[in-house]
Amino acid sequence: MQELGQEWVPVRSSWRLNERHYGALIGLNRAELALNHGEEQVKIWRRSYDNAPPPIDESHPYYQEIHTDRRYTCCDIQKDNLPKSESLKQVLERLLPYWNEEIAPEIKKGKRVLISAHGNSTRALLKHLLDENLRTIKPHEFLGDQQAIQAAIKKVEDQGKVKPSEN
Secondary structure, three states, X not given: OOOOOXXXXXXXXXXXXXXXXXXXXXXOOXXXXXXXXXXXXXXXXXXXXXXXXXXXXXXXXXXHXXXXXXXXXXXXXXXHHOOOOOOHHHHHHHHHHHHHHHHHHHHHOOOOOOOOOOHHHHXXXXXXXXXXXXXXXXXXXXXXXXXXXXXXXXXXXXXXOOOHHHO
């Protein structure tokens, strides 16, 4: 906000806008996941609406780091209620209270609201808005070199595929 010269603009944050919890898959390379579980299973875990990856447990190397994160000491969540894994549907379920109680009322007052969130929480919110028949949202528009953008999109898509040298 300082860089924009708009330090006066109020900023609110919430854990409800966090990225989807990938459970036991956290920290694993997508190509290795595809090799071990198959490209189709990885695609299901990453892109389906209501299929969550396997849950994280206390033996996972990142479990303690996640469950002792200071961002959860100030929030309306008990650490025991932190998800162990999430589908996109579950992301939406955790996000909707913040949308309904904090964001939507501001928009209804005519205020402009900038939402800065992670990819899957944004994806879940867009799905909700589109399902609510708010068709005023434009398709994704990316500014910049279109060839570079398409190459970057393909690179992300290919992350969940087995590399030819791994067969």
